[in-house]
Amino acid sequence: MHLIITDARLARSHAIHLSGGKLVLVGLLSSFVLMLMSAALYHWVFLKGAREGWPVIGSLVRLVVKDEFDQRDRFMRANLDAMARKLGEMQAKLVRLDSLGERVSGLAGIGAGDFKAPSGQGGVLIMGHSLSLEELQATLAEMDKLTDQRVDLLTVIESRLFDQKVRSMMIPTQEPVPGHMTGSSFGWRIDPFTGRSALHTGLDFPGAVGTPILAAAGGVVVTQQFHPEYGNMVEIDHGNHLITRYAHTFKVFVKQGDLVKRGQVIAQIGTTGRSTGPHLHFEVLVDSIWQDPQKFLAMGRGMPEMARAQSPPRAMQQR
CATH class of the missing domain: 2.70.70.10 (Glucose Permease (Domain IIA))
Structure with a gap:
């Protein structure tokens, strides 16, 4: 492709030869520049309309923001429900741990009532409505407190059982000659x-x-x-x-x-x-x-x- 540029004042002309590759490159550059200009113009018009409250743009902004908040709320709600179900499973495990702790505490010489939570609360988490973030945080804090109490009590039980084991090892219950019937008895x-x-x-x-x-x-x-x-x-x-x-x-x-x-x-x-x-x-x-x-x-x-x-x-x- 040949382009001839003529300057009337200087009575001169200049010829430019463009090959196929150069034409494609020029087209791509022109398209990129046009896209940048369009994006800048759209961004300027959109921001100006949003700031000045243009009816059409303002409604569009509210729809976009509302949709974004709805998506975020659905995401948070799904995560809160999943955490609430997990919390219910953890509470069920705590109930089973309480039952096991009561049985083991008897072996350690600790009253079964000492292993129960002071508040007397417990059980699986059954909700009639979805938990809010504040309710979930409060429940987690209560579980953390109960877990600390269980750890302390289990530590005491472990100490008692260890002491009993040591004491049992100091009592002569091992036959000095295993498998032999005694001669004269006491x-x-x-x-x-x-x-x-x-x-x-x-x-x-x-x-x-x-x-x-x-x-x-x-x-x-x-x-x-x-x-x-x-x-x-x-x-x-x-x-x-x-x-x-x-x-x-x-x-x-x-x-x-x-x-x-x-x-x-x-x-x-x-x-x-x-x-x-x-x-x-x-x-x-x-x-x-x-x-x-x-x-x-x-x-x-x-x-x-x-x-x-x-x-x-x-x-x-x-x-």
Whole structure:
């Protein structure tokens, strides 16, 4: 394409040659400039009409703003309803947590009523109308308060249960020779050496020499010595004036002052001291008074005490 530009004053002319690519580029630039001018003019007219309250433009602005607010309100309402449903589910979980907490609190020695909220409120969130943002915030704040109370109470329960577990580990309920029937039981019997009636102060666990002996509970070794009657003897202090004694042992693996835990191997069965054969003589003392070890071992085995009291007696009586 050729364009000829003529200047009458100078009596000159100038020719411009435009190829196809240049024509397309000129067209695009012209369109872009026209669009910018149109947008600027529309923006100026629209703003001026909105400021001065032109009827048509003012109505259009109100419609646009109203539609935008309606969309925003629908979006917020949908989110509030979803949050309210989630809040209802959380409240239902709190109710189940309360029920579980009441049962667990009984195990910890805490009154079930102590686990309930002071206000006595609860239950699933059932709404007759949609919650407002303020109502939702108030409900969330109340749930946050109740959750803090539950956390505090569960912390107390955890502490109580841990304390009970520690105390249970310090009570001699572990059989010192597992799976072995006892020989002589606690109480009066005919002494195998004198043939006279005498008090047998513990339980006898027969076994081969070298059979492991376990600590009936955790504690501190307070005695490890040879005794004329008890032979190689170990005594463990479990606190609260409670001591267990292990007599006639063959070999001892602990010494005075050692900390031992429940079920730890502390010695081996032997026949040292006043004994008629290899066995463990096991005693439990509270305030230096002999107690029937069956009362303690019964708790560990989960069996009625009378069921073990009726176990068949051994032919050989041992001390």
